[in-house]
Amino acid sequence: MADCVVSVAEFRAGNFRRVSFEVASEARKVADALNVPLYGIAVGAGVGDKAKELGWYGVDKVFVADDPALEHYVPELYVPVIASIIERWNPAAVLLPASVDGKDLSARLAARLQTGLAQDCIQVVCDGGAVKAKRPIFAGKCLAWCEWAQGALPMISCRPNVMDCKDADATRQADVEKVAVDLPEARSKVLGVELDTTGKVELTEAEIIVSGGRGMKAAENFVILEQLAKELGAAVGASRAAVDAGWRPHSDQVGQTGKVVNPNLYIAVGISGAIQHLAGMGSSKYIVAVNKDPEAPIFTKADYGIVEDLFKFIPAFTEEVRKLKSTC
Secondary structure: OEEEEEOOEEOOOOOEEEEHHHHHHHHHHHHHHHOOOEEEEEEEEHHHHOOHHHHOOOEEEEEEEOHHHHHHOHHHHHHHHHHHHHHHOOEEEEEEEEEEHHHHHHHHHHHOOOEEEEEEEEEEEEEOOEEEEEEEEOOOOOEEEEEOOOOOOOOOEEOOOOOOOOOOOOOOOOOEOOOOOOOOOOOOOOOOOOOOOOOOOOOOOOOOOOEEEOOOOOOHHHHHHHHHHHHHOOEEEEEEHHHOOEEEEOEEEOOOOOEEEOOOOEEEOOOOOHHHHHHHHOOOEEEEOOOOOOOOOHOOOOOEEOOHHHHHHHHHHHHHHHHOOOOO
């Protein structure tokens, strides 16, 4: 019989990433369905001071590996540390973030623990005591349910911004246990990290995204999207065409070869809607498309469509948002 459900958190730059709380919330549901405790694993430098926050989202006990050498994600260090903690128990399931680092970590952990991995999942359920996970396949055109053979450990990475996140309950305390860290000698190390200090919202964690495509015509025209994003508290994204043209950095690219995003609101401006782009944003809760071509494929995916010249519509829309904010 399983001992627990395990939730692995992601800690970066002194804080847990939001997806860590989403994963903990989803894992809590699974633990409740199986009537077992939820254990959390937190790895990083200085993570011990923040570990209690995982308790606010349903974790019963947090196992902490805190060491200066773990400041940045290095697979040779993270994988053996996390695997050794998981091997203490007989978990019913292990859930992790499907972030850039999380996808790499989960694949390596699955190989280390000799189990199967369901990557980038959007739902986890318990059916008759068996854990099952749903994930998009074929660039999001189909959904597949995954299940594991009897006795196998379900390992599941969860797509950011999809799982319902519990409201933080600061009165809920988790037990915290520090784990002795015996780090192997890594063959690689992080020499430095260049952080974006512009203060813009991270795409994968944004609740609202305004993206521009080929229809923006030039890099300088993205200023109108930045103005709208500022009023909405949104992040600015771009299609591959805009990135390939040199109008936006690759870090802004949304799509199959960029970032997969799942905001509550996605505003696609001057984007035709190629399948590669839809694969990166198609699971957004609401999609608004602005395009002067009424036959643009993006309209087949959009909840709301505006057939208009974006250079007329976006400034007018931004002004209306500004007026509405001033009356609130």
